[in-house]
Amino acid sequence: MVKTRTTQYWIPTLEANEKLTKMLMENSLNSPYKDGRLSLAERFWATGNSAASLKTLPSNTARELKRYARKLLRPWPKGRYTPSYRRSGGILNIFTPPWGKQEDELWEAMLDEWRRQDFPNDTERQEARRALKQKWNHTPHPFFARLTPAQVMIGGGEQEAELTKEFTKKLNNQFSRRQFESEGQALVDTLTFLRAWAIAPGKDGQTPSEIIIAERTALLARREELIQQREASSQGE
Amino acid sequence: MSNIRNTRSSRAQRSPHLTLSASEYKDGVRQADEILRDNDLIPLDENWQETVLHWFVTEDIERKALADYIEEHQEALGAAWAREMLRMEIFFQVNDHNIIVAHYDRTLSQYPRCIVLDMWVADHIFRHQGDFWRARPMYQDVQEHLPQHPKPYYEVGFMNHLLGDLPSALEQFNRAAKRIDGYDDDELAARVFYNRGVTRYALEKDRKGAITDLEKALEYKPNYPQAKKLLRGLSIRSWLPW
Numbered sequence: 001m002v003k004t005r006t007t008q009y010w011i012p013t014l015e016a017n018e019k020l021t022k023m024l025m026e027n028s029l030n031s032p033y034k035d036g037r038l039s040l041a042e043r044f045w046a047t048g049n050s051a052a053s054l055k056t057l058p059s060n061t062a063r064e065l066k067r068y069a070r071k072l073l074r075p076w077p078k079g080r081y082t083p084s085y086r087r088s089g090g091i092l093n094i095f096t097p098p099w100g101k102q103e104d105e106l107w108e109a110m111l112d113e114w115r116r117q118d119f120p121n122d123t124e125r126q127e128a129r130r131a132l133k134q135k136w137n138h139t140p141h142p143f144f145a146r147l148t149p150a151q152v153m154i155g156g157g158e159q160e161a162e163l164t165k166e167f168t169k170k171l172n173n174q175f176s177r178r179q180f181e182s183e184g185q186a187l188v189d190t191l192t193f194l195r196a197w198a199i200a201p202g203k204d205g206q207t208p209s210e211i212i213i214a215e216r217t218a219l220l221a222r223r224e225e226l227i228q229q230r231e232a233s234s235q236g237e
Numbered sequence: 238m239s240n241i242r243n244t245r246s247s248r249a250q251r252s253p254h255l256t257l258s259a260s261e262y263k264d265g266v267r268q269a270d271e272i273l274r275d276n277d278l279i280p281l282d283e284n285w286q287e288t289v290l291h292w293f294v295t296e297d298i299e300r301k302a303l304a305d306y307i308e309e310h311q312e313a314l315g316a317a318w319a320r321e322m323l324r325m326e327i328f329f330q331v332n333d334h335n336i337i338v339a340h341y342d343r344t345l346s347q348y349p350r351c352i353v354l355d356m357w358v359a360d361h362i363f364r365h366q367g368d369f370w371r372a373r374p375m376y377q378d379v380q381e382h383l384p385q386h387p388k389p390y391y392e393v394g395f396m397n398h399l400l401g402d403l404p405s406a407l408e409q410f411n412r413a414a415k416r417i418d419g420y421d422d423d424e425l426a427a428r429v430f431y432n433r434g435v436t437r438y439a440l441e442k443d444r445k446g447a448i449t450d451l452e453k454a455l456e457y458k459p460n461y462p463q464a465k466k467l468l469r470g471l472s473i474r475s476w477l478p479w
Contacts, residue, residue, distance in 0.1 A: 013367065092401055096369075103370045145401025182334055184367030191399040198401070199439045209401075 009168040010176035012186040016095045023088035023164065025068050026155030030219055041155070041219075044073045045226035076153060080107075080133040084149040090156040091164040092145035092198060092212060095190050099143055106143070107136055145198075145209070151216040154223060159215045163208050167197055257339040265336040269327040273320075280319035289319045293326050296421065298386050299353045310349045318348050329357065334365035352382045356389060369396055387416035391429050398436060407436045427458035435467065447471055 011017045029041040038046060044053040050073035057069060077083070085100040101107065114132050119125035140146040156164070174193060180186040198209040257265075273279065280288045286307050294300045307314060321344050328337045341358045345351070356379045363372035373396060379389040394409030410433035417426045434450030437443045451468040455461055 096400060097367060099370055103373075142397065142402035142405055143400050146403075182365040182367075184334075184363070184365040187367040188364055188399065195398060195401060199403075 009172040011168075011171075012095065012175075012190045013097075013183060015098055016187075016190075019088040019094040019098075020168075021065070022068060023090055023094055023156065024161075025065050026072060026088055026090070027157065027161040027164075029069060029072055030155050030157045031161065032158070040069075041073070042222065042226060045223050046230055048075075048230060050074070072155065079130070081137045081149040081153050084144070084152040087152050087155070089144050089147065089152045090160055090212060090216075091167055092147065092194070092209065093152070095187060095194060096143065096145070097187070103143070106139065106141055110136060147213065147216065150220055151213065154216050154219045156212065157215045157219055160212050163211065167194065167208070170197065257335050262336065262339050262343065265328070265333065266324060266340075269324040272327050273323055278323055280316045280323065282316050285314075285316040285319035289322045293322055294353065298383060298420065299356075302383055303351070303353050306349075306351050306353070313349055321345055321348075322354075325354070334361040337361045338366060352379055355379060356383070356386070359392070363392065363396065369400075372396070385416055385419060387413040387420050387429065388422075388425060390416065391425060391432070394436075395428075395432060398432065403436055403440045407433065407440055410436060423457040427454040427461055427464070430454035430457070431461065431464045431467075434464075438471065444471055 011020060030039055032039045032042070040053045040056060043056075044050050047053070050070065053073055054066065054069060057066060061069075071083070074083075082101065085104075088094055089096065110132055114128060117128065119128060137149050140148055141152075144152050171190065171193060175186070175190065180189070199207050201207050202211075278288065278292065286304075289307070290300060290304060294303050321340070325337065325340055325345065328340055337358060338361055341354070345354065355375045359372040359375035359379075362368045362375070373393065376389040376392045376396075379386065380393070383389070390409045390413035394406045394413060397403075397406035397409060410429060413429045414433055417429055420426075430450045431454040434447040434454065437450065438447035448468065448471050451464050451471070454464045455468070458464070
């Protein structure tokens with residue numbers, strides 16, 4: 001079991017700890033400043049200039065984290081959002097053992113369906129494949145706790161960061177003194193605890209899962225808006 | 238059988254780690270052989286099939302699947318394979334997760350793949366090694382080859398729940414529930430209905446259905462504290478009594 005340096009909280013596996021670090025960076029890029037300035041991510045979407053955005057990271061940011069921030073501020077692929085496999089996926093996904101294309105049953109099923117279809121020509125066949133990739137990007141994924149790959153790509157925001165603090169504290173209280181028979185058992189118990197927490201409505205009647213999805217959806221809309229504004233202004237020049 | 242069941246060694250309680258050194262593995266095999274010798278369990282050329290069938294499985298579905306496997310692969314198996322299976326049975330009984338997986342990987346993987354064995358080893362890979370992505374296709378293969386068995390549906394459903402995919406979890410729990418009558422395992426039946434009840438309520442707010450499932454879980458396993466607690470909570474209309 002890992003007591004993380006970042007949080008001083010109990011985390012069941014090293015892999016989850018690594019994802020937690022990634023998640024904190026994703027949250028931090030999406031968090032607006034208190035004085036109303038744009039967040040780092042917003043600045044990037046508005047300008048397309050990642051170097052300028054990265055300069056505003058605190059000077060003592062670890063090199064490894066800066067490297068991850070640079071990856072986060074790369075333009076997204078035109079096709080399938082495969083970098084989502086390597087994102088943290090936020091609190092709903094940080095404990096899920098890492099997986100990728102090889103394990104992706106959803107993409108495999110979508111491809112199988114595409115392969116079975118008849119197309120009048122190769123152009124239409126390729127067009128259908130391109131459309132399929134976009135469909136995957138925006139379909140709730142069974143292995144991302146039903147976030148879409150786009151919602152994973154965007155990262156979490158301020159509310160998710162707050163919920164994460166609340167959850168890691170609860171997790172620590174629940175498990176930090178418990179002896180587990182194996183690392184796998186610690187992981188299974190953590191995930192069971194997480195899933196119960198994620199669907200429990202809070203005082204306002206909303207569940208953590210609903211709050212997280214709504215915030216990520218809003219961040220995606222904000223990204224789209226700023227990118228469109230940038231493109232419109234560059235066409236006007 | 239009772240002698241073997243009483244031979245739980247300190248191995249089950251020792252601190253686990255995912256990989257086993259060659260000497261630890263050899264040591265485990267040596268201990269298993271001692272138990273087999275003490276119980277006169279030495280498979281011979283003339284009785285290896287019966288010995289394995291007698292000692293390794295108790296459920297009809299599994300016995301039939303194992304018998305079919307033995308018949309299909311007679312040539313490749315034999316007394317040596319039977320001895321490895323009996324060693325595995327000892328490892329299952331002492332519940333030593335690491336040596337179970339090590340024995341499967343290092344020794345039994347040299348024989349044709351046995352779906353019944355896969356199902357039981359997958360539990361240790363999933364729940365104790367935490368290797369979801371290795372266990373998942375093993376369970377899915379069992380679903381394909383033993384479609385009447387409830388366990389692989391329950392396990393995939395539980396994994397889907399852990400991955401945060403409640404609709405697929407419910408689908409799998411429904412499939413497991415449909416198959417539970419033909420399978421004599423009260424513990425598994427209780428878990429199937431408990432988890433289906435929880436998922437139904439979380440997903441569909443189906444309080445009545447959830448209560449029915451929890452009551453059914455308690456019929457199979459009257460001493461099931463989580464089911465009792467949840468049932469109490471649902472009956473007084475509060476959320477999340479766990």
